[in-house]
Amino acid sequence: MQIIGEAKLKTLSPVALRNLEMLQKGEATLAEMKGINDEEMRAGMQAGQRLMEAGEYEAAAEVFAGLALYDPYRSDVWQALGELFQRLRQPSQARLFESLARSMMN
Numbered sequence: 001m002q003i004i005g006e007a008k009l010k011t012l013s014p015v016a017l018r019n020l021e022m023l024q025k026g027e028a029t030l031a032e033m034k035g036i037n038d039e040e041m042r043a044g045m046q047a048g049q050r051l052m053e054a055g056e057y058e059a060a061a062e063v064f065a066g067l068a069l070y071d072p073y074r075s076d077v078w079q080a081l082g083e084l085f086q087r088l089r090q091p092s093q094a095r096l097f098e099s100l101a102r103s104m105m106n
Contacts, residue, residue: 019033029070029071029072029073030069030070030071031070031071032071034070036070036071041067041070041071041074044063044066044067045064045067045076045077045080047063048060048063048064048067048080049080051063052080052083052084052087057084057087057088060084061081061084064077064080064081064084065081068081073104074104075100075101075102075104075105076101078097078098078100078101078104079097079098079101081097082094082095082096082097082098082101085097
């Protein structure tokens with residue numbers, strides 16, 4: 001899958017090209033590249049959990065989706081999304097996210 005067009009690729013610096021390649025191959029996460037550490041990711045998780053507990057499901061989903069974008073290898077993010085979709089009474093989506101979480105724990 002190509003993220004950006006060929007013309008745009010030619011304008012990127014060698015560092016940017018390497019970063020794109022690393023993301024594509026799963027060698028690095030966006031969080032790592034942006035310097036977001038585990039403590040900051042945990043703070044994001046806590047914020048999402050508070051929103052979910054307050055019934056702010058759409059806002060919680062946005063937080064969790066953003067965290068998943070920054071680090072798709074965190075099982076706790078996928079588990080939280082599973083819990084969120086259980087609360088929304090969308091069991092098929094909940095099972096999908098919970099399955100992703102379990103697969104990362106093995």
